[in-house]
């Protein structure tokens with residue numbers, strides 16, 4: 001008899017995006033003359049930039065030659081990319097990493113989910129609420145108990161240190177879904193907490209490239225001592241539009257330790273390396289060359305232009321909503337705008353109103369956790385034209401939305 005992992009039965013079914021799709025399909029069918037603007041998706045829309053495309057084309061041609069053929073590559077990633085990451089993403093911010101502390105992967109989602117393999121089941125895990133669901137669901141699948149850290153307007157979206165001791169802490173800043181950030185001062189508190197409690201911080205910096213303000217850390221390693229307690233996740237998905245191409249990486253410094261039950265220190269880098277070699281085949285050569293090209297002069301400029309365009313959309317949406325009388329968070333260092341739904345309305349009620357009155361699709365905050373109730377997420381990943389149009393409609397229908 002093949003017994004199942006019963007933790008899977010503890011997962012809550014996620015109907016969020018299915019429900020949204022169903023409601024939008026029904027509305028479009030009943031109102032074929034109305035043009036619906038989608039500001040709900042968390043996917044980018046700008047095509048892969050020329051610098052990355054060129055590098056990828058070149059790599060594809062190369063593997064068609066006897067000299068350039070590549071078979072199985074190193075599971076941890078090719079040296080050229082690990083080196084480029086260390087030089088460009090870290091050295092420029094005063095962070096020294098060794099190349100073997102960087103593991104190239106096919107996604108930060110996979111990394112955030114897979115990292116739990118190297119930790120014991122009885123670790124206590126702290127996760128913000130609302131949250132990117134991957135951290136939560138992967139820990140439920142492996143049967144860990146969860147401590148929720150509310151992030152709401154009441155605490156300025158700054159999670160408070162847990163009262164009970166936790167062993168693993170997931171932090172994502174700039175945050176999805178709220179679009180808010182942590183200052184160096186705030187992040188320092190978490191690093192100190194982790195040191196005191198021998199915990200590990202799992203820091204998701206997937207939106208690092210959207211940071212515009214000073215004093216907002218791009219990497220947790222900008223905080224002194226973080227290399228002893230933190231693992232960091234990065235992705236080319238939102239930055240370089242690699243959501244379909246697939247490339248990301250995780251940093252596991254050699255100084256981050258885990259512990260055996262009898263208190264012996266073990267290097268997490270060693271464990272993660274072993275796990276990677278056993279279960280992963282590495283990212284394809286052509287994709288890693290494309291990722292490398294994000295650090296070329298042209299690549300950097302082209303990507304910067306895309307970031308700027310998304311952030312302009314965010315500004316249009318944020319300021320427009322404020323002019324229409326809404327309370328709005330995020331949208332400055334992030335492509336996400338998190339708005340407070342009008343008093344007395346639920347997130348889903350606002351979803352329906354916004355769709356019916358303004359023909360705009362967003363994401364109900366309650367879909368990201370119970371503390372997301374009363375909030376609503378809009379994204380800046382659409383076109384400028386649509387962002388402007390959406391705001392015009394919201395302004396025109398503002399009195400009907402409340």
Ligand SMILES: *Cc1c(COP(=O)(O)O)cnc(C)c1O
Nearest residue numbers: 107108109132176206235237248
């Ligand atoms: C989009 C996103 C990622 C990136 O995931 P990939 O698997 O690299 O595409 C990671 N974390 C968060 C919070 C995200 O929103």
